Amino acid sequence: MKAILILIFFSIMVNSQMMTSLYFKNNSYELNQESKAKLDSLSQLKSNLTFRIFGNCDLSGNAELNKKLSENRANNVNEYLKTKIGNNIKLKSAVGLGVEKQINDNSTEKLRSKNRRVDIFIEKYFAQGEKISRKMLPSFLSTKVAQMKVKDTFSLPDVNFIGGRHVWLSSGNSNLMRLWKILKENPSLEVELQGHICCDYDNFDGEDSDLGTFNLSWTRANAIKEYLLKQGIESTRIKVNGLGHLNPVIYPEITEADRVKNRRVELVLLKK
Structure with a gap:
């Protein structure tokens, strides 16, 4: 199979992103099998990418404990990815946000579970004028x-x-x-x-x-x-x-x- 053909005409970079999330049990930062499978899949991406990792918590516990738990979640994901990724993927940051990024009101266990997560922002840069034509x-x-x-x-x-x-x-x-x-x-x-x-x-x-x-x-x-x-x-x-x-x-x-x-x-x- 022929390699991707890339012609770069300018050096200005256009940022493109996507995001994926992993979810955790209450008061835990251990990765389950589903999360590991998702990280394994991400690690196989072939493009030149940067991952930024952000840990989050629900409102249970005090601010100090939540901050530490979110950091542990982000760091655990970061350490797992280090063992899987190739040279094309760079791990830029792993940050614990505590309860800063609540995505719902925590009124039910199902909603709280969506706040117990790590978000991975995946960034790819296309050069202005870059052209890609990949063989099927x-x-x-x-x-x-x-x-x-x-x-x-x-x-x-x-x-x-x-x-x-x-x-x-x-x-x-x-x-x-x-x-x-x-x-x-x-x-x-x-x-x-x-x-x-x-x-x-x-x-x-x-x-x-x-x-x-x-x-x-x-x-x-x-x-x-x-x-x-x-x-x-x-x-x-x-x-x-x-x-x-x-x-x-x-x-x-x-x-x-x-x-x-x-x-x-x-x-x-x-x-x-």
Whole structure:
């Protein structure tokens, strides 16, 4: 596979970001298996990135204890990532914010649990005038299972989405049926669906206009998961991840065809 071709014409940098969050039990800074899996996935990103890590708490306990707990959460995530990331990812900071960034009113345990978190801000810089043209990945639909390798990433050809929505274009229907058939006939396969967006380089992720949430890359991947579940594939075989705009096939998107190519879901083989 050819390497990404990058032509840099200017040195001015345009900041692009996304964010992901990890959640913790009350009064704990230990990472659970779900959080470790998410960090493992982040560590495999191939772009040149900077991670900034912020620990948070709910309102339980006093200010001093909450500050220390949030610092422990941020530091624990930082130390875990140090053992996983490559040279392309830089850990810029790990800060405990205590209770400064409450995202709800803590009126129920479910709401409090959303404040017991670590937010990871992921930053990528595109040069002004930078151009990216990436060769399409091998198709999951046309690769023999015997030739697939765990951790390989595959494309889902023609499975692209309407702008700002998690609804795929009708041209993808037949290939999604083929995806279902492969998974049905190979029940040992486990996969991760990775969603992508186009165009929005100022936010963490795109806005899903159907749901009003800023996690469009995730909702696109999850839409395919929901489709597969309705066809009888077990949910334990399918993970979902949203990568925002971090891995464009084409940048910048000049035409609608460019934008459509970036509105996609790719597939990582987790288990054979």
